[in-house]
Amino acid sequence: MPDHRAPDHHAPDERAPDDQAALPQVVARAEPTHADPAAEGFYAEAIAELVASGLPFLLAGTYALSAYTGIVRETKDLDVFCKAGDAPRILVHFQNLGYRVVIEDERWLGKVFRGRLFFDVIYASPSGATPVTEAWFAHARQIEAFGRTVHIIGPTELVWSKAFIQMRHRFDGADVAHTILRAHEAIDWRRLLAYMEQHWELLLIHLLAFRWIYPTEREVVPGWLLDELLGRLATQRQLPPPEMKICRGRMLSRVDYATDVTDWGYADLGGEGAWRDGTTERS
Structure with missing residues (x-):
């Protein structure tokens, strides 16, 4: 039987790339275009205020994708990533400066507005x-944006952050594939696997999609990683299906998988649903 375990972290022939060295420290100049002509000035002002505040933040979204892949596309907003404990500090900082602040979803998202323009926290x-x-800050990179050198999320974290974005109106699978294609040497595959340990099947889906999209580039995904994930799949197939009916699709889109929870008896991200035999309780 083949050994599907990931090689030891210190094995000389399978060492993870030094993701701080595989790409230059200043990756590139991020140059997305803006849907609103007034946005660039607003974003430049926001970045200047963030830098002046001394609060730690990272740029992500289209700016990070542009830096790692060279893809230039229109963006409607600015994604500012931070730790949960720093989010209130950033929001209050801008509120004290006279900006309008909205806590759109306490679990993950706030917004800072000036008129119709905004950026996400x-x-x-x-x-x-x-x-x-x-860890996101420990593995961050730098780009030139709005005349300043700022930090962006690393390519490993970029893949992780986009792997779960699969909604009817927004699907980031192409961004994942493009990042793997253009920045695979800087991705720490073991760290990515650790991030997605509980959701390894989703990682396998993205890697198989990459192989299908770019058949001539299949080898950029480490062989040990595919062996590990396919080994898990082979082992899982020997087990009976779970007793609790769950719909993890809700992690991808709460709206698109609403019927599964409201009408079909599947458990949501938390709480209980029906059991596979149709009952709702266990003695």
Whole structure:
């Protein structure tokens, strides 16, 4: 039987890349275009205020994707990532400066407005699957944006943050594939696996999609990682299905998988649903 375990972290032939060295420290100049012509000035002002505040933050979203892949596309907002404990400090800082602040979702998202323009303050995903931690800052990179050198999330964290964004109106699978294609040497695959340990099947789905999209580039995904994930799948297939009916699709889109919970008896992200035999209680 093949050994599907990931190689030891210190094995000389399978060492994880030094993700602080595989790409230059200043990755690139981020140059997305803006849906609103007035946005660039507002974002430049916001970044200047963030830097002046001394509060730790990272840029993500289109700016990070542009830096790692070279893709230039229009963006409607600015994604500012921070740790949950720093989010209130950032929001209050801008509120004290006269900006309008909205706590859109206490679990992960606040917004800072000036008129119709805004930027997001993000500290997790809607499902809570990808909380921003100190590790994001330890593995951050730098870019030139709005005339300043600022930090962006690393490519490993970029993949992780986008892996769960799969809604009818927004699907970030292409962003995941493009990041793997263009920045695979800087991705720490073991750290990515650790991030997605509980959701390893979702990681496998993205990797298989990458292989299908780019058949000539299949080898950029480490062989040990595919062996590990396929080994888990082979082992899982020997087990009976779970007793509790759950719908983890709610981690991807609460709206698109609402019927599963409201009408079909599947458990939500928390709480209980029906059991596989149709009952709702266990003695």
